Amino acid sequence: MVPDDVRDAAMKLFGDRLAVAEAYADLLATEGIVRGLIGPREAPRIWDRHLLNCAVVGDLIPQGATVVDVGSGAGLPGIVLAVARPDLRVTLVEPLARRTAFLDEAVAVLGLAHTTVVRARAEECGGKLTPADVVTARAVAPLDRLAAWCLPLCAIGGRLLALKGSSAADEVAEHRDALTRLGAGTPAVRKCGASVLAQPTIVVDVVREREVAPRGRRVKRSAR
16 A cells, blocks of 8 residues: 555555555565565655655656666566566566566566566676666666666667755766766756655766777767
8 A cells, every 4th residue: 555645645646556666665665675676674765765756757758658667677667668668678687587587577476568577687688688768777887887787788879867865966076077988968967756756866867978999999980
């Protein structure tokens, strides 16, 4: 059941998909804890700290987009987005077998027809996955490393949406030059869900503007 204090927010974010979100919350609170995917202390905070926190990121994703969720873990934010936005085509990328097993089961139980699970590291997926409109990641790595893994999975003009904490602006300032070298445009720090959450979700929004060749190689340009 959705806690009373967040029910209104949950209804706004999930709408007629709220029952599916409740089923996912139950999976996290049971199998997710048993399998060590989330800590036991997280059970009372599954809705406000995890589901709602992730669902608001959907405001930044266009209709019908393809999404790759890197380091998906227990499915945050990838499964949450797939539940809230059935128009999206979501690929969950996760290297650990016990996590991908949970993700496969969750996708089947929740009936997420447009969601697939790939067991791999993000850096192994370049050239193997169709470039995505959006790549998401939550608490995976510092921004420079994260962008090095994730931007190659974006289409040109696609975006990395990195869910970060209060230090997001500091990370952007620290790693701005690295992002530029990786082919990114000027990153933006966005607050999602300010109208429905007590604490908005902070997202670093990075557009992949150009392709960057691997070290020692140049990107071939077509003749004009």
